[in-house]
Amino acid sequence: MSVDAIVLGAGIIGVSTAVHLARRGKSVVLVDRRGAGEETSYGNAGLIQREGVVPYGFPQDLGLLLRYGLNNRIDAHYHLAALPKLLPFLSSYWWHSNASRHAVIARAYAPLIENSITEHNTLIEAAGAQSLIAKRGWLEVFRTDAVRDKEFAEADRLARDYGISYQTLSAADMAKAEPHLQGAFSGGLQWSDPWSVLDPLALTKAYLAYFESLGGRFVHGDAKSLKQVGKAWQVKTDDGLMDGASVVVALGPWSDEITYMLGYRFLLGVKRGYHMHYKPQGNAVLNNWTMDKERGYFLAPMTQGIRLTTGAEFGLRDSPKTPVQLERAEKVARSIFPLAERLDSEPWMGARPCTPDMMPVIGEAPRHKGLWFAFGHAHHGLTLGPVTGRLLAEAMTGEKPFMDISAFRPERFKL
Structure with missing residues (x-):
């Protein structure tokens, strides 16, 4: 079968790309080894983070780095044996996170985030997925006045520089907003602009159904079978060989397997993460997607239950699960909210695909015509899919992109 485009990877990035190609009248086949949205796109905190204009940098403070070195935190954990292999990525990530370089990166990154809500809304309405969306923003809660005041000042800066909306909450305000939260919190910060997703997997599948209604096809196949045959790109699928004039690599943390095979050397790292769902005890209700700022975990009231998500684990992508952060987070979370039993048979684990400069790779490969890249979205894959x-x-259809994508071009790396 021959089509205009093959999209490799049916996470939120790949599905969204396939949708937009189909909306432009292109024949498209979407290929994945699993079902749509069942890998990294499944396990996130369910936020479309309109406030997330500043990407997550590597800590620069020596004291904080030393505390992370103890390897006993919730927000970050590392595998000691993996550090030698991770060192090239981590050192480059640290270098790019210098204050001046990070500020430049944030200015280039912000336009993507600024368009995240409007672009999701287009697909949400087209897919009839409005019931999966909550528009209440999300909440950060603070245990100390020092952290509260620092975060309030940063929110004020983001409001001035990027037009982000927020509300500060006193301890009394917090008690009204979340009556079942326990503990001596000094206040909170309500980000007003973001949207929340009640079921990230269901949203990806809704976008997939919309893609199929446009004439697109989703098939199972092996991305590693990709090869160039004449002027076309070919991949093996369960439905036979597929030929495409163009191919998009949107394989998240597995993208480097394909790019390496084709001669491109991206320094792609991963931040692994875990989640677990819980029932609330009795009639307890969590109203907001809530982050315990000083401890570094998230509680999200989703369709499947209250989802607890952890921070970043630095290890090899395919090494076995080590959900120590989840165990630590659950213990703390139970002290602030009445969680009942676990609802999942085992912790879920995924791997966020990360570039050292914290920006995704979006654009055409420099040495292969018809080869396009869309990966490396780190913590904001769900946010930035559409x-x-x-x-x-x-870009693929010859239109002028509605915003400048030069900052995300593959050539910014030494390939």
């Missing part, structure tokens, strides 16, 4: 899909589809 905006990435639109930008890439515009």
Whole structure:
């Protein structure tokens, strides 16, 4: 079968790209080894983070680095044996996180985030997925006045520089907003602009159904079978060989397997993460997607239950699960909210695909015609799926992208 485009990877990035190509009248086949949205896109905190204009940097404070070195925190954990292999990525990540360089990166990154809500809304309405969305923002809660005041000052800066909306909450305000939260919190910060997703997997599948209604096809196949045959790209699928004039690599943390095979050397790292769902005790209700700022975990009231998500684990992508952060987080979470039993048979683990400069790779490969990249979205894959899909589809079809994507070009790396 021959099509205009093959999209490798049916996470939120790949599905969104396939949708936007199909909306432009292109014949598209979406290929994945599993079902749509069942890998990294499944396990996130369910936020479309309109406030997330500043990407997560590597800590620069020596004292904080030493505390992370103890390896007993919830927000970050590392595998000691993996550090030699991770050192090239981590050292480059640390270098790019210098204050001046990080500020430049944030200015280039912000336009993607600024368009995240509007681009999701386009697909949400087209897919009829409004019931999966809550528009209440999300909440950070603080245990100390020092951290509270620092975060309030940063929120004020983001409001001035990027037009982000927020509300500060006193301890009394917190008690009204979340009556079942326990503990001596000094206050909270309500980010007003973000949207929350009640079921990230269901949202990806809704976008997939919309793609199929446009004439697109989803098939299971092996991305590693990709090869160039004449002027076309070919991949093996359960439905036979597929030929495409163009191919998009949107395989998240597995993207480097394909790019390496084709001669490109991206320094792609992963931040592994875990989640677990819980029932609330009795009639307890969690109203907001809530982050315990000083401890570094998230509680999200989703369709499947209250989802507890951890921070970043630095290890090899395919090494066995080590959910120590989840165990630590659960113990703390139970002290602030009445969680009942676990609802999942085992902790879920995923791997966020990360570039050392904290920005995704979006654009055409420099040495292969018809080869396009869309990966490396780190913590904001769900947030940036539709905006990435639109930008890439515009570039692929000869339209002028609605915003400048030069900052995300593959050539910024030594390939």
